Amino acid sequence: MGWERTDSGHLGKTHTLNSTRSATAPLLAVRGEIVYFTSDPASRGAAACEHFPDGLLVIANGRVVRCGPAAELLPALPSEARQIDHRDKLILPGFVDTHIHYAQTSIVASYGARLSTWLAEYAWPAEANFIDPAHAAAEAAFFCDELLQNGTTTAMTFATMHPASVEALFEAAAARRMRLIAGKVLMDRNCPQNLRDANAATGDAQSRALIEKWHERDRLAYAITPRFAPTSTPEQLQLASRLFHEIPSLYLQTHLAEQRDEAAWVAKLYPDARSYYDVYASRGLSGTHSVFAHCIWLENEDRHMLADTGAAMSFCPTSNLFLGSGLFNLARAREAGARIGMGTDIGAGTSFSLLRTLSEAYKVLQLAGQTLSPEEGFYLATLGGARALYLDEFIGNFAPGREADFVVLDPQATPLLARRMANAATLRERLFVLMMLGDEQCVAATYVLGEPMFYRNSHRINHSNPPSSKVASHAF
Numbered sequence: 340m341g342w343e344r345t346d347s348g349h350l351g352k353t354h355t356l357n358s359t360r361s362a363t364a365p366l367l368a369v370r371g372e373i374v375y376f377t378s379d380p381a382s383r384g385a386a387a388c389e390h391f392p393d394g395l396l397v398i399a400n401g402r403v404v405r406c407g408p409a410a411e412l413l414p415a416l417p418s419e420a421r422q423i424d425h426r427d428k429l430i431l432p433g434f435v436d437t438h439i440h441y442a443q444t445s446i447v448a449s450y451g452a453r454l455s456t457w458l459a460e461y462a463w464p465a466e467a468n469f470i471d472p473a474h475a476a477a478e479a480a481f482f483c484d485e486l487l488q489n490g491t492t493t494a495m496t497f498a499t500m501h502p503a504s505v506e507a508l509f510e511a512a513a514a515r516r517m518r519l520i521a522g523k524v525l526m527d528r529n530c531p532q533n534l535r536d537a538n539a540a541t542g543d544a545q546s547r548a549l550i551e552k553w554h555e556r557d558r559l560a561y562a563i564t565p566r567f568a569p570t571s572t573p574e575q576l577q578l579a580s581r582l583f584h585e586i587p588s589l590y591l592q593t594h595l596a597e598q599r600d601e602a603a604w605v606a607k608l609y610p611d612a613r614s615y616y617d618v619y620a621s622r623g624l625s626g627t628h629s630v631f632a633h634c635i636w637l638e639n640e641d642r643h644m645l646a647d648t649g650a651a652m653s654f655c656p657t658s659n660l661f662l663g664s665g666l667f668n669l670a671r672a673r674e675a676g677a678r679i680g681m682g683t684d685i686g687a688g689t690s691f692s693l694l695r696t697l698s699e700a701y702k703v704l705q706l707a708g709q710t711l712s713p714e715e716g717f718y719l720a721t722l723g724g725a726r727a728l729y730l731d732e733f734i735g736n737f738a739p740g741r742e743a744d745f746v747v748l749d750p751q752a753t754p755l756l757a758r759r760m761a762n763a764a765t766l767r768e769r770l771f772v773l774m775m776l777g778d779e780q781c782v783a784a785t786y787v788l789g790e791p792m793f794y795r796n797s798h799r800i801n802h803s804n805p806p807s808s809k810v811a812s813h814a815f
């Protein structure tokens with residue numbers, strides 16, 4: 340078997356990255372303890388997990404060529420392959436954040452409010468500042484760096500209602516070669532005047548212009564982004580639906596059934612709707628590529644309908660606790676067959692770290708009499724998120740051909756972790772400790788398309804480029 344790949348997959352209709360068809364592409368081999376999922380451990384159990392205690396991830400042109408035990412792969416590795424040694428670390432696919440607001444980064448941890456007052460007092464004033472493109476550019480750069488520092492390589496994010504806020508974010512993500520899905524927030528009622536679309540048609544026109552410029556450019560994709568039912572007129576939702584159906588590759592992101600009083604408000608605003616979910620579904624807004632954040636106060640019938648359309652739920656536990664929203668019912672969501680991803684929901688969420696988010700998810704589920712195994716947690720933060728976003732053909736694990744986005748976790752990052760890890764005998768135990776005690780301090784490095792985009796100062800990456808006179812030999 341050779342190192343070369345013959346199918347390069349694709350990044351979107353106009354991607355500009357190199358393909359991996361070249362048999363002589365320089366190889367990168369990253370060594371460490373490798374863990375990833377090939378399916379959902381909730382249904383497949385241990386068979387869902389690939390684990391190589393001393394593994395090698397071989398990459399060419401930013402894509403995975405092979406992944407397996409180092410002892411098996413190293414002897415045939417071409418001598419000119421660049422090797423990176425992360426042997427005392429865990430290597431996992433980059434984390435996927437399925438719901439976050441980049442424009443709320445600077446107001447994270449604002450005290451003492453429920454959703455409606457939190458929006459009015461903190462979120463909306465912060466978003467209004469994005470009228471200034473220079474502010475948007477600075478916030479977007481900080482945001483993308485923060486994602487990378489936390490091991491997150493793919494995110495689905497809200498911008499603000501200002502088109503320039505989307506431009507700034509896509510530019511920042513493209514500069515870092517990250518996968519990012521984002522959109523201009525649509526709001527044409529029940530919000531401050533300075534954040535309101537002049538009318539439904541102007542919001543639609545601005546979305547279309549952004550789609551034209553950015554959708555499927557490099558690793559970027561556009562999400563039509565009606566904030567939530569209360570801030571859109573029926574006309575605005577109708578236009579969003581028309582656009583969503585016109586271009587099937589577009590995403591749609593919104594909030595659904597986060598708080599009880601929000602749901603009661605929606606019932607008043609949309610008296611003809613059978614339920615909150617029905618406000619969206621009856622207008623054709625639930626389908627493949629739709630992501631609904633929160634999904635707490637849902638009738639079970641709606642969970643099933645949502646799942647049947649191919650839409651996804653984003654579970655945002657730190658936000659749900661912070662705003663006192665309620666407890667996401669993972670068991671019911673799974674029974675319904677819904678696609679489920681994890682979301683940090685910054686700035687109502689309290690951490691960019693998917694590790695911290697998993698810790699809170701575990702506790703939310705404990706309160707609901709459910710549980711979250713470490714395997715299921717890490718699955719949700721990687722392949723589960725990729726599936727929720729219909730990106731699993733590109734990211735989420737280390738199958739050959741996948742984009743080489745990965746995070747290097749240091750299980751000894753703090754004295755407490757090191758002490759605790761000394762008592763953890765199995766991978767499962769160590770994953771659980773990381774999930775409960777870990778945060779961005781554990782992220783030793785984050786790689787995007789095989790390139791280190793972030794590494795902690797204290798962590799030295801050992802790049803070695805052994806000189807070789809040999810011509811690349813791909814016989815393996």
Ligand code: GUN
Pocket residue numbers: 440454458462566567594597658684687
């Ligand atoms: N519902 C509508 N807008 C928002 C928001 O910005 N954050 C959260 N958590 N919920 C919302």
Ligand code: ZN
Pocket residue numbers: 438439440594632684
């Ligand atoms: Zn949100």
